[in-house]
Amino acid sequence: MLQRLVPALVCLAMLGAGCGQQMVPPQQQESDRQAQANDSLYMARLYTQWRQAVQSQGKGGGQHGDDRQMPIDLSDDTQYSFVKNRLKAAGNTLENSPQLFRSLEKARKDKRSGNPDTVTRKDMLTSGTTSTSQAREWCGHLLPLNEVATNDPSVARYQASTLVTCFNGSDYAYADVTAYATNLEHTQFRVLGSQALEEYASKVLETPPVDLDVKVNPQEMLFVDSVAMAFDEATGESHMSYTVAESSIIPTGAQYDVNIIRVEHPVERLGWHNPADNPIRTCLQRGAVRGSLDCDYASGNLDPSSGLFRPFAAPYTGIAAADGETSARTGVWTPGRGEYWVPAGGFDASHLYVAARGEYLVMLPAPEPRLTSAGCTLDSLTSQVDVVLLERGGRCTAGDAPGTLVLKGSLPFKTPYVDGYDPKVFHTPFNGLMDFGKDCLNVFQNFKLMLRATVKATCVDPRTGASKPITRSRYQEILNLDTRNACLAQGTRVTKADGKTVKVEQVKLGDKLLANGQGLALTVTSVSRGGENKPLVKLRDDHGGEVMVTETHPMVTAKRGVVQAGELKPGEALLTRTGTATLVGVERVPYSGEVFNFALGTPEELASVKPEARTLYANGYLVGDSHMQLTLEKQRVLDAREVLTRLDGAWHEDFRLHQARQARK
Numbered sequence: 001m002l003q004r005l006v007p008a009l010v011c012l013a014m015l016g017a018g019c020g021q022q023m024v025p026p027q028q029q030e031s032d033r034q035a036q037a038n039d040s041l042y043m044a045r046l047y048t049q050w051r052q053a054v055q056s057q058g059k060g061g062g063q064h065g066d067d068r069q070m071p072i073d074l075s076d077d078t079q080y081s082f083v084k085n086r087l088k089a090a091g092n093t094l095e096n097s098p099q100l101f102r103s104l105e106k107a108r109k110d111k112r113s114g115n116p117d118t119v120t121r122k123d124m125l126t127s128g129t130t131s132t133s134q135a136r137e138w139c140g141h142l143l144p145l146n147e148v149a150t151n152d153p154s155v156a157r158y159q160a161s162t163l164v165t166c167f168n169g170s171d172y173a174y175a176d177v178t179a180y181a182t183n184l185e186h187t188q189f190r191v192l193g194s195q196a197l198e199e200y201a202s203k204v205l206e207t208p209p210v211d212l213d214v215k216v217n218p219q220e221m222l223f224v225d226s227v228a229m230a231f232d233e234a235t236g237e238s239h240m241s242y243t244v245a246e247s248s249i250i251p252t253g254a255q256y257d258v259n260i261i262r263v264e265h266p267v268e269r270l271g272w273h274n275p276a277d278n279p280i281r282t283c284l285q286r287g288a289v290r291g292s293l294d295c296d297y298a299s300g301n302l303d304p305s306s307g308l309f310r311p312f313a314a315p316y317t318g319i320a321a322a323d324g325e326t327s328a329r330t331g332v333w334t335p336g337r338g339e340y341w342v343p344a345g346g347f348d349a350s351h352l353y354v355a356a357r358g359e360y361l362v363m364l365p366a367p368e369p370r371l372t373s374a375g376c377t378l379d380s381l382t383s384q385v386d387v388v389l390l391e392r393g394g395r396c397t398a399g400d401a402p403g404t405l406v407l408k409g410s411l412p413f414k415t416p417y418v419d420g421y422d423p424k425v426f427h428t429p430f431n432g433l434m435d436f437g438k439d440c441l442n443v444f445q446n447f448k449l450m451l452r453a454t455v456k457a458t459c460v461d462p463r464t465g466a467s468k469p470i471t472r473s474r475y476q477e478i479l480n481l482d483t484r485n486a487c488l489a490q491g492t493r494v495t496k497a498d499g500k501t502v503k504v505e506q507v508k509l510g511d512k513l514l515a516n517g518q519g520l521a522l523t524v525t526s527v528s529r530g531g532e533n534k535p536l537v538k539l540r541d542d543h544g545g546e547v548m549v550t551e552t553h554p555m556v557t558a559k560r561g562v563v564q565a566g567e568l569k570p571g572e573a574l575l576t577r578t579g580t581a582t583l584v585g586v587e588r589v590p591y592s593g594e595v596f597n598f599a600l601g602t603p604e605e606l607a608s609v610k611p612e613a614r615t616l617y618a619n620g621y622l623v624g625d626s627h628m629q630l631t632l633e634k635q636r637v638l639d640a641r642e643v644l645t646r647l648d649g650a651w652h653e654d655f656r657l658h659q660a661r662q663a664r665k
Contacts, residue, residue: 036089037180037189039082040225044186046070046079047225047244068384069141072227072240074108083240086227090176090196096661099654100172103231107238138237139166140395141228142386142450143177144475145245147252147259148211156216156249159209161195163450164228166239167394169203171651173230179212181249182223184469189223200655201647203393214249218468222247233648248470250365258363258425261453261476265339265357269296269324279446279480282319285349286312286487286530289333291509292599293526294626297321297355298333299347302340309335312530318342319353319433341433349533352387352396352436354481359429360453362472363422376459376470381416381428383453387436387481390446396436426455449478487528487595488618489536489548495577495617497521504596504618505529513600513616517577520613522600528626532595535588537565539621541574541581547619550595554624556615562624575622600625 047070054067074080083104087097094101141164148157162177176196180189192214197207214222223246230239251257266280270293283295289311298311299319309320311333321339341355360383364376387396419425454473461468488494493501497512507513512521536548539555549555551566558573558580573580600614614628644652 032089033191036085036178037191039085040178040180040223041187041189042078043082043225043242044189044223044244047242068143069137069228069241069243072229072242073111074104074240075111080104080108083227083229086176086178086196087174089194090174090198091661092174092198096657097654099651100174100231103172103238107231107240137239138394139164139170139173139228139230139239139241140386140388141175141226141239141241141243142388142395143224143226143243143245144450144452144477145222145224145247145473146475147247147472149257150213150252153251154216156214156222156252158212158214158222158247158252160212160224160245161207161209162226162228162243163204163206163388164230164239164241165204165388165393165395166230166232167389167392169201169393170230170232170237170239171234171648172198172200172654173202173205173228174198175205175207175226175228177207177210177224177226179210180223180225181214181217181220183220186221186223192222198658200651200658204388204390216251217249220249221471222249233650245473246471247473248365250470250472256363256422258361259472259474260362261358261360261451261474263356263358263451263476263478265321265355266297266449266478266481269322269336270294270327279482280478281482282352282354283312283528283530284353285316285532286528286595286597287333288526288528288599290331291524291526293322293327293331293333294599295322295333298335299349299353309340311335314531316347316349318347319355321355341431343433343435349531350438352438353433354387354436354449355432356385356434357431359427360455360474361419361428362426362453362455362474363424364426364455364457364459364470364472365424375462376424376457378416378426379456379458379469381413381453381455383413383451385434385452386450387447388450390448428453446480446482449481451476451478487530487532487550487553487597488623489591489595490593492547492549492596492618495620505594507596507598513598514577515600515609515613515615516622520609522605522609522614522616522625523602524598524600525602526599526626528597528599529594532591536591536595537568538585538587538589539565539568539574539583540585541576542584543581545576545581545620546585547621547623548589548591549618549623553597554628556622556624562612562628577617577620577622581621597626599627 050070051067072079072083074083092100143162145158145160148159150157160177160179162175164173164175166173176194178194179192181192182189192212193210195207195210197205199205223244225242225244228239228241268280280296281294282297284299287295287298297319299316300309300311301313301315302309302317319341320335323334323336326334343353389395414429414431416426416428419427452473452475454471457470458467459470488504490505492504494504494507495501495514497514507524507527509524509527511524513524515522532550534551537551538546538548540546549565551564553565554562555565555568556562556575558575568583568586570583570586573582598616600616611628614625615622616625644655647655
């Protein structure tokens with residue numbers, strides 16, 4: 001029986017196993033709350049100055065980082081005190097978190113002495129060594145703030161949470177969120193609520209939401225800030241950041257109020273046939289065009305003379321969405337009418353593209369219900385889009401450079417216009433391809449899309465002539481997207497049910513391929529084929545066997561279970577049709593031919609086998625089909641003992657103390 005996929009360092013709280021739990025802060029005295037407010041007031045001023053400086057540099061054409069997350073400077077005594085006070089408010093002390101405070105002291109000492117991190121970002125990202133990649137942050141820090149409808153017109157209701165995610169995870173991660181009511185000048189802060197979470201061996205940490213009911217007051221704003229930190233002993237990296245979200249305090253349950261992002265694309269088009277596996281899937285360069293179809297979006301070539309789009313045909317010109325109804329009826333992948341997008345600057349097969357179409361609708365409030373907001377001037381309309389990598393951790397940001405505002409980057413917002421029926425409502429359509437560059441595309445896994453749109457306006461009361469600033473935002477999450485396209489090189493021989501071998505390019509729908517050494521055979525329900533712009537992984541063993549596969553193709557090892565080909569090393573043993581074979585060579589080789597893959601198993605066949613049975617023999621090696629790795633990853637179960645085996649020893653004491661604290665609650 002195949003060994004299960006070795007568990008990765010995945011956030012246990014998200015899987016319900018307990019590596020990270022909501023922190024219950026100690027009861028705060030009024031003096032503590034006031035000190036916390038004063039700390040945030042200081043940080044808010046720093047944040048405003050920092051953001052203005054970063055945006056000014058960006059307008060000058062220079063490369064710049066994300067203008068939402070400000071690095072915390074621990075060499076500054078006030079910022080250092082601010083961080084320690086936030087940890088204290090969350091219940092962390094030197095006694096129950098000794099390694100955390102040692103790490104803070106080390107980071108402060110390194111900052112003061114000018115020591116850089118132990119490694120650069122190129123070791124954390126899989127996309128090579130370009131300067132752009134190295135400049136990107138190890139961790140992303142997001143602060144979703146959303147309005148919530150309420151029937152009480154005197155109350156504004158909100159939910160705020162925070163998220164931190166680091167490439168390849170971290171030994172320790174912490175994030176908090178604190179909400180304040182502040183005057184329009186931002187000189188007085190009043191604490192409304194807070195939340196904090198810490199996790200060990202995590203990839204994506206997201207705090208529970210803070211629920212806020214705030215009395216409507218035109219003289220106040222809602223101000224939410226967040227601290228995030230992460231440490232990793234193996235790389236010596238540390239992350240400390242601060243970010244902010246704001247909103248006017250206006251009635252969120254007013255009749256006919258509007259503040260939404262309507263998303264037409266990306267959406268699920270072809271998941272009807274397999275409810276257990278229905279991510280929004282973009283297939284870049286290759287995929288199935290007949291049979292069991294699973295590519296909601298496909299790259300391909302549009303013939304300018306005929307207007308015919310050919311999926312997975314080179315040279316690639318753009319991406320089209322599937323017509324779900326027609327594709328289901330005919331069994332042939334068919335593009336939707338008018339659902340084709342061309343990237344700015346030409347198609348680059350090394351980039352992750354995601355189609356985006358929809359609109360942002362927002363109502364600007366009138367001074368009184370009987371008045372209109374026609375006197376409002378739109379000052380700015382901005383948005384950000386992030387891909388959060390769920391298995392490996394980290395994120396990618398849409399735009400030509402890290403931190404590029406989507407409005408000024410690769411998601412083409414159209415010109416806003418006033419609603420013809422209700423002049424208080426502004427519409428901003430968007431339609432185009434979001435370009436997330438190379439970093440995400442090299443990590444084929446599930447991810448979620450996080451969109452934020454923010455409008456700032458100045459509204460004038462027609463009775464008094466007084467002007468008032470208005471800020472409204474909307475966050476939208478699109479869960480469970482992926483870009484899986486693991487494949488075998490042309491000419492690879494696979495074993496059929498009768499024991500004979502054929503080349504992958506000769507396999508047809510309905511053929512039966514041998515799935516294991518016990519004689520199980522599974523039916524081919526789809527055939528994926530296309531190109532590959534990156535080098536393939538060439539594996540050679542001590543028996544003279546070899547195979548070429550893409551980096552992400554699942555290979556079955558004797559000890560580690562299923563792993564991606566790109567993670568294999570010489571000396572590891574792979575399962576073969578005759579037993580095992582030890583790798584003597586693992587190398588990347590240029591490749592210009594076609595690559596192929598298959599989905600195996602009819603519903604009747606799969607009903608009687610386990611997920612790890614979706615395998616086939618490729619040049620005699622046991623490998624997974626196109627669905628195997630995704631299915632196995634969904635079966636991962638972790639416990640505290642497994643966290644300790646993967647967690648660096650420096651953090652074991654903190655983790656045990658953390659578990660003890662949670663057990664006492």
